[in-house]
Amino acid sequence: MHEMTLMGEVREIVVQAAKQHKFTRVKRVVLEIGQLSGVQAEAMRFCFDVVMEDTPAAGAKLEIEEIPGRAWCNRCGKEVEITSRVEPCPECMGMPGKIVQGMEMRVKGLEVE
Ligand SMILES: [Zn+2]
Numbered sequence: 001m002h003e004m005t006l007m008g009e010v011r012e013i014v015v016q017a018a019k020q021h022k023f024t025r026v027k028r029v030v031l032e033i034g035q036l037s038g039v040q041a042e043a044m045r046f047c048f049d050v051v052m053e054d055t056p057a058a059g060a061k062l063e064i065e066e067i068p069g070r071a072w073c074n075r076c077g078k079e080v081e082i083t084s085r086v087e088p089c090p091e092c093m094g095m096p097g098k099i100v101q102g103m104e105m106r107v108k109g110l111e112v113e
Pocket residue numbers: 073074075076077080089090091092093094
């Protein structure tokens with residue numbers, strides 16, 4: 001499962017941060033997931049507890065913020081909201097040129113003790 005691998009990366013970030021900033025327990029992990037990233041928030045929630053076992057984030061609360069997809073449409077000359085990478089521009093039905101936002105998956109913050 002793709003999400004399992006991603007959560008492994010999140011685990012790595014948490015472990016490194018704990019070492020660097022010398023905290024021992026994480027109470028809350030905030031993740032940002034772009035709507036166009038293909039990452040399923042539900043699947044991330046599902047594997048969180050298992051992957052975070054034996055780390056400072058064991059038993060922590062997972063919060064997921066979904067970032068809406070935005071693309072630049074050359075035809076309209078502006079940014080438009082899209083929900084998938086293959087979706088046309090909602091205003092002119094042309095294919096938007098460049099994804100501006102929504103491809104990311106990152107750790108936004110950690111609340112530590
Ligand atoms: Zn357009």
